[in-house]
Amino acid sequence: MMKQAAFFLALAASSASALELSPDNFAAETDGKSVLLKFFAPWCGHCKKLKPDWDKLMADFEGSATQLVADVDCTAGGKDLCDANGVRGYPTIKWGDPSDLQDYQGGRTYDDLKKFAEENLKPMCSVKNIDLCDDAKKADIKKYQDMSAEDLDAAIATEEKKLEDAEAEFKAEVQQLQESYSALSTEKDEKIAAVKNSGLGLMKAVKNSKPAGGSDEL
The missing domain is CATH 3.40.30.10 (Glutaredoxin)
Known part of the structure; x- marks a missing residue:
């Protein structure tokens, strides 16, 4: 307990x-x-x-x-x-x-x-720990700090739009792949059905019914 x-x-x-x-x-x-x-x-x-x-x-x-x-x-x-x-x-x-x-x-x-x-x-390198940043990152931070609030908001919106566009493009491509897969799957099923309807099953049945040795003679 x-x-x-x-x-x-x-x-x-x-x-x-x-x-x-x-x-x-x-x-x-x-x-x-x-x-x-x-x-x-x-x-x-x-x-x-x-x-x-x-x-x-x-x-x-x-x-x-x-x-x-x-x-x-x-x-x-x-x-x-x-x-x-x-x-x-x-x-x-x-x-x-x-x-x-x-x-x-x-x-x-x-x-x-x-x-x-x-x-x-x-x-790690960040706005709060800028002393840990290399020169290139320090320059980026300073560039953004020197921007007006309006310009910084616009820059952020531009980059976020790129993320949204990338996500939308990915979803569109996946949709196309799904549609292609569906069409190919249907085409495959139709071809398989055509082969079966052509007599493949009967051919195999006849073959299996033949005596061993391949001859029908008594």
Whole structure:
């Protein structure tokens, strides 16, 4: 009973410490940090499977001034963050600079995630850590800082439009592939039906009915 009670207390503590990000707290919670974020939906089976290890990982990095492991619920307060980061499936894990998140491609066991976080969640080049940037990145940051708010908004809109166009082009090409596949599949089925109707089945039946040796003579 004591072990069972300890388990539930640990579970409650883990749940209590779990941090969920939304547009309201994103900037404050991620400021100056490298992040590892899980974008999820509560009904997702893979998300449920990952949750115990992820909650343990969040607890490992809780309170860090430079590292953050957190959740983003795409069905609740974090929906706008999921949309802004192009999340299409669950769970999606992204990492890095909060303003330039990258897709995580590694393993999803606790050990895999812990090793990755320890090796990669370090202070990195960003607007907050400009001293860590190379000259080219510093020049880019300065260029954007010198732009007016209106010009910066326009530049962002232009680049976001490129992302939208790329997504639309991808979907259109996939639709064409699906239509081509459907047409080819129908054509194949028609050819197979024509071959069967040509007498192939009867030919095989006659062949199988012939005595061994290939002769009908008695």
